[in-house]
Amino acid sequence: MSDAGEREALDPRTFLEHATILQFAHPDGPLPDGGRPYPDAEHVAGLPRTDEPYAARKRKLVDVVTSVYEAEPSAGRACGLLSDALTSMRVEPRFVGPLAEAVASVDPAWRRRVGRELAYRSRERGKVTVGLALLSGVAGPRDAAPVRLLGLLSRHFGETAIRVLRQIPGAARDLVWLAERSDPWRHAQAVEALCSLAEPVTFGWLLREGVRPGEPSVTNARTIAETVGLADVVGDDEIGEDVVEQAGQLLVATTLRGAGNAELRRYNDAPTALARFARAAGRMSATFDRYAMIVSLLADLHVGQAATLKWPGDELGWVRATLERLLDQPAWAGVLDLAGRSTDPAIYQRARWASLVRTTCGQVPLPELSMDDEHSRLAIRVSVPDPALGGAVETSVFVDGRPVVAEVFAAGPAEEPEYLLGPDHRLHAEVEPHEVRLAEADCTEGCCGALYVTIERRDGEVIWRDWRNPDRSSLDLPTVRFDVGQYDAEIARAENDHSWEWPDRSVARLLRARLREHPDLLGRWDCHLGWVAARPDDQGRVHVSYFYPNQPAGVEGLWLQFVAVIDLPAGDPEIVADEIVRRITDADPRRQQWLTGGSAEAARQFGFDWPVRH
Structure with missing residues (x-):
């Protein structure tokens, strides 16, 4: 043959x-x-x-x-x-x-x-x-x-x-x-199909396997909760600890700001399901994954969508307190302590996250009366997601104790602290009014909107007015007035508070500052800084973006984007940041392995191979 x-x-x-x-x-x-x-x-x-x-x-x-x-x-x-x-x-x-x-x-x-x-x-x-x-x-x-x-x-x-x-x-x-x-994509599509069929024989599987953390199926979380009747499931007196955990993980998935149609505020039974989970959570034996799950729920109950639900009476406070007491029990405190001594960097960083979130939750201002008849109070806290789940680091803004962004904008997370609290001082109030974007849709502003407010300083007070969402003509929020002293003090405190950072994020902040303060470091190679990022779900790395020879916004002609992905050594963030600056800029940073954007024509003109897309 x-x-x-x-x-x-x-x-x-x-x-x-x-x-x-x-x-x-x-x-x-x-x-x-x-x-x-x-x-x-x-x-x-x-x-x-x-x-x-x-x-x-x-x-x-x-x-x-x-x-x-x-x-x-x-x-x-x-x-x-x-x-x-x-x-x-x-x-x-x-x-x-x-x-x-x-x-x-x-x-x-x-x-x-x-x-x-x-x-x-x-x-x-x-x-x-x-x-x-x-x-x-x-x-x-x-x-x-x-x-x-x-x-x-x-x-x-x-x-x-x-x-x-x-x-x-x-x-x-x-x-x-x-x-x-x-x-992951076909898994999410199959889960959506199963929810539409609503066959009881599949409910157990949907609860166990319907959502894969960090994958597209998270967008089905709310639909799964509705399909399986989550509030009834978690309220069953005979519920086992594994089912309690599955219910908790599903509830966490509905709180993720990047979850699209899984958005918790659209789940009508959310308060009931959360309250019944709090009652049932004590059935679970203590593990660190379960500890982290409860911490994620507590964070949302304090600063996220769960805090904005229509809770009967003081049930929100009861749910918070019940979960806090559970985590304070010796067995649960022990799993956190053990994780905090782990030699596995991922477990150690997750334990550090859990401790910081619990501390932050204790500092979140409760709803309160205004200082006087005229002025509201501003409070700002940074919300960091579970590193195992990914998601955006958000700047949570509270007005009189209420998480204003979470209440009025559901299409995506609030802006990151580097944007609102960074060196551009976007939340500073000046005599000249300026508009600030507080949140943007996960897709893009042009697709599903954003939340803007105009800030100005006038006659000894700071005014937030003219709220708008380009995707919603019906947004009608009242003008808010703050005492200038309280406002300026809170902005200054928030801008200088880096206690929420993990080491990677600290290095990223310092890198960004050094490269902005010394543009010649990249400029000697005709490169221009774009963004610097350290992501909760990508521990041990920073990503540094820069353009050559032009930045694309408002520029005609050819350009390329490079993203240097740097594995971070252990050590003091200041020393590590200096080392990374030298690693990127002492030799030509226009390296083939870091080329990520631009065009095939620009790559050809500048002598690079255009990356093959798989």
């Missing part, structure tokens, strides 16, 4: 066979690189490319499929005609929705027969895609197994397979099977 013949005999003949073989080799998934390389890699590379817009390409595919149906209603003969027509076409996964909608009125039997033939027997991804689109809404129980196998090829068929499975009666367990073996 020739080499080519041997390869053909060994290689899978269809995509379904390809998925089956890979699943046998990787039974718990997800498949490496989403199942690539695909069997048709050479075929796809040879397909003609076109400059036609998306709408035209989508329309062409719909026309091909519908014209074959109209010309040949016999499914057996239509399979061959449609297969031949698709051989020379590039079919993208995003065509599935429009195609499924376009063929919704087509004979279901025709769609099932042709869809199965294309999806299960094709060696070309475009034909498999069209086959799955035809099966959408008409597939039966016998299709669940092959469709879920194709869904393992997540880079091309994952989302489409989930679309088909969610419409097959009794396929909820197949969605669970696929979710368990999927990459």
Whole structure:
């Protein structure tokens, strides 16, 4: 047998066979690189490319499929005609929705027969895609197994397979099977589908596995809580400690400001679920992960969305106090002490975070009356998320003890302290009014808005007025007046308070200051500082961004962005910052491994290789 013949005999003949073989080799998934390389890699590379817009390409595919149906209603003969027509076409996964909608009125039997033939027997991804689109809404129980196998090829068929499975009666367990073996994005899509089905048989899995910390599925947290009836689950007198922990983790996920539609304030049963969790939390034996979970909830109960809920009576204070007392018990205090002595840097830093958050929560001002009949009181605290969960470090602003940003803006976190409390002194009040952005949507301001306020100093007081959100014309907040002495003192205290920082963040602050104060350090290489960051979920590193030769904002011409990712040595932050400055600037910082942005043309012009995007 020739080499080519041997390869053909060994290689899978269809995509379904390809998925089956890979699943046998990787039974718990997800498949490496989403199942690539695909069997048709050479075929796809040879397909003609076109400059036609998306709408035209989508329309062409719909026309091909519908014209074959109209010309040949016999499914057996239509399979061959449609297969031949698709051989020379590039079919993208995003065509599935429009195609499924376009063929919704087509004979279901025709769609099932042709869809199965294309999806299960094709060696070309475009034909498999069209086959799955035809099966959408008409597939039966016998299709669940092959469709879920194709869904393992997540880079091309994952989302489409989930679309088909969610419409097959009794396929909820197949969605669970696929979710368990999927990459983070497809896992989140499968969880969303399971929530829409609301099959009680999946509720236990949704509570245990529906949210993966730090992954896209966090956006489903509120929907999961509503689907499984979390408030009733955690209120069960027979609840076990593992279920209490799962409920707590789900509640934490709903508090994350980056959780999009998981936003806690939209969960109607949130006060009930939180109160019942507080009652049940004592059932759990003490572990450090559980300690950190409760600390995250306490932080939100003091400075986040939970603090803004409509609590009956003094129940908010009771929930806070109950959880605080639990963490003060010897067994729970012991796990924190043990974590604080850990030689594992991640555990040690997380323990330090937990201690700092508990201290900060104790300093948060309670709702209180104004100083007098005219003036409100300002208080500022920095909120740091659990390093194991990631998220933004926020500047929490309190007016008369109320977390004003959390109350009126749910699309994203408050601005970071480096932005509001840094060297630009954005919260300083001057005679000349200026507008300050207090929060921005996770996506972008242009997409889902931001929260702005105008600040001015007038006649011995500081005035916050003209609140606005570009995404909401209905925002109507009252003008707030502060005593100038109290306001200035609180701003000065907040700007000089770095007790919330962990060592990486301190190094980042010092790096930013040195590179701003001495622009010639990067300037000798014609580079210009962008941003410097140390992230809670990326312990032991700082990221330094800079541009060459121009910054992109308001500049015409070519430019490149570099991001130096620096592993930090142990030591005093001042000494470490000086060492990092030397490491970046003593030699040319325009290094290939740090090139992250700009354009391929700029890279070519300046003698760099444009990074390959995977």
